[in-house]
Amino acid sequence: MDASAAYFGAGGNRTPTVEDIAAHYRERNMAAVIFTVDAATALGHPALSSEEIAEAAAEHPDVLVPFGSVDPHGGAEAVARARRLVTGHGVRGFKFHPSLQGFAPGDPEYYPLYEALQELGVPALFHTGQTGIGAGLPGGRGIKLRYSDPMLIDDVAADFPGLTIVLAHPSVPWQDEAISIATHKANVYIDLSGWSPKYFPPQLVRAASRQLRHKVLFGSDFPLITPDRWLADFDGLDIAPEARPLILKENAVRVLGL
Template sequence: MGDLALDLDRLTAIDVHTHAEISKDGHGALSPELFGASEAYFKAHGHRQPTIEEMADHYRERRMAAVVFTVDAEHATGHPRISNEEIAESCAAHADTLIPFASIDPHKGRAGVREARRLVEEHGVRGFKFHPSIQAFSPNDPLAYPLYEAIEELGVPALFHTGQTGIGAGVPGGGGIRLKYSNPMPVDDVAVDFPELRIILAHPSFPWQDEALAVATHKPHVYIDLSGWSPKYFPPQLVRYANTLLQDKVLFGSDYPVITPDRWLADFEKLDIKPEVRPKILKENAARLLGLTTG
């Protein structure tokens, strides 16, 4: 894997969930219809899609690192993805701040497996993002298993969107997006069948928060990121588990650019989190999971 130039002592936080929404040539990660629905859901009308260079500046100014990814959903949506290589190369130019993840549509089969290996071994990719609802697959579908096997062998995490999504919200038929694929329970099967695979359940998993907590407490390599919601709306059981049983397995994530790290952190400051747990959530847990530190 490529080397990162992160100075952990300098960093105040690691945001494990940010989106590359636009390519260098202006191509969007989502169709205009689905992107517009997401903007409306997050009340982010007219927010400008930052380039990866602008994302680097944003996080560097705040002394934060950020995991960056897109979503490859070409099979289900017919919309061309942003190139994983472009994201990796752009992040490599800002290796003091940005951490590249990739996204591969599981429907791509053996070609996807070859791409995953190439991205990690030649382009320094540090993990993979899945969005089952947009990619139209259940996480425990055997079609994805060769890809998981490669990711497990490569020793990098797999991050799964869980819970409701703003993408397609309010569009007739939800834009064809099925929420059932983002129930975290099928990811439990993945954790059983790939016991060394590091897994991140992204977001407070409405309406399946208890399921996510159950999986993360039962399976030693399953984590939860807190992106996509302002902390002031976190379910009370999520806060309770973050403070106790899952204090070493909960991760700061914003969902930038639809939610900024500034807004997220301001609301997190008001949350009833133990002082000794805050640094774990903001930086230490992610640093360990991403292989940036030992222990």
């Protein structure tokens, strides 16, 4: 957490509860997708409980949309747990962090999991590009960036055309690849979380304003980047006026089935 906070220049409460998050967004008349990342195999310690997060989020349905996370290395049990999270706990999508979880997302070993998500009709959100987790630590804490190359997700998008996929974050240093995939695959979107908009690559700003205006989604990365900070910096971007409501709300309404 200290390394991530230094990377993002973040302050304030870095470990908010679900109730804290709900209150923060309700005060702003906004909604948030919340989740943990289950990287138990790669990190060697158990994750926060997606079940508990979903149950807590259910107390705040006006502002919170729960996503689940399963360890991709879990095989058949990961698939079964994903199904239980959707049918029994109201999870609306799944978060993957290939670098943190230590897996190559395009490996067919993980295809039964994607098949289940496609069948369940919930989106898959994949971290892409650089990560603040482990940043500046020796060996980056063992986290390998190459697993978060969005081109590794292109196979998944091609082989599961009914699975909605969101490439999380500006995918630096693979931004052009992410734009190409989102342009080519109707089922692939890009979210804009994890970076202050003032640091967005210029080609991402152009695409968000033009050919991908229906394919990009607002996101902050709370608590490391707050929505207030993100929106203030977004106001300074050269984004077409007609694209702004799509990016800030309408695209997410469609992707999340709200």
